[in-house]
Amino acid sequence: MNTNIQELESVLERPQNVVVIPHKNPDGDAMGSSLAMYHYLKSLGHSVTVIAPNEYPDFLKWMPGDSEVIKFETKKNTAKRLIEEADLIFTLDFNSLNRVEEMKEDLEKSKATFVMIDHHEQPDNYATYVYSDPQIGSTCEMIYNFIDSMGHHNTIGREIASCLYTGIMTDTGSFRFPSTTSLTHRVIADLIDRGAQNAEIHSAVYDTNNLSRLHLLGTALKNLVLLQEYNTVYITLTRKELEQYGFKKGDTEGFVNYGLSLKGVRFAVIFIEDTLENFIKISLRSKGDFSVNDFARKHYNGGGHINAAGGRSDLSMEKTVEKFTDLLRDYKAMLTV
């Protein structure tokens, strides 16, 4: 562990009011790490609440402890009070308070001590205790290390194991991304030994399609454009297409990855029109050392990891695609080596 987070050991010896916060639009790693932390801190006798900035997909809701999660967007007063009363605030799977949007103001006002555990690049400087490591594939793997370093390995039972398994599985693309190490597999093996039901978890997260989502995927794949000269693929989805298939938040999760399954493709992007506001949400994926984090930061007001990032465009779909294909010219050398 590369930072001062070890000092938390003595802080956690006294009972604390703790709030645990995942980023907005939480994914498997954000909810898995937050709920694992919830169970862990409760087992030490702390009073703990997970406050998610907003709603998340149903396929994450089977996780133990989910029914206790408070969503800021629908329970603002309760959430604000808990944040105000907190001694300790854990921010998990993000490293900039911008990632919680509407909650940012309340967090900035708070007198609590902040803890950051996260694996994104370039952390901001708001936390007293920081465990940041972009080399690790998931925040859940870091939570495992954290619990271990606190000398509490034995607190990892079925509940914590199931939550951590979920986040490691989703953030490593089911153990296939380069960030998956032998250590990741050792952690996973231990989590299975401690009660994570691996086959059930895969099924609970991934086998939850409905027909309209598969049809939407069909549309996305039909819209896919291969730019052979740049080893790049992009996909578009318009608001009209989303509405045609009864789009619900989370339905397009993972669509962008299909682009990277084309042989030789190193860079894949999906442009999705927001169904409520006038902007285009962009997800970017790459293979190898082409940094979509840099690309998204520079051109799309976003960021993330080297091989997975997000951003946005305020142009029309047509102009967004035009700008993208123009930009690629400057990156040709990097994309074709």
Ligand SMILES: [Mn+2]
């Ligand atoms: Mn993550």
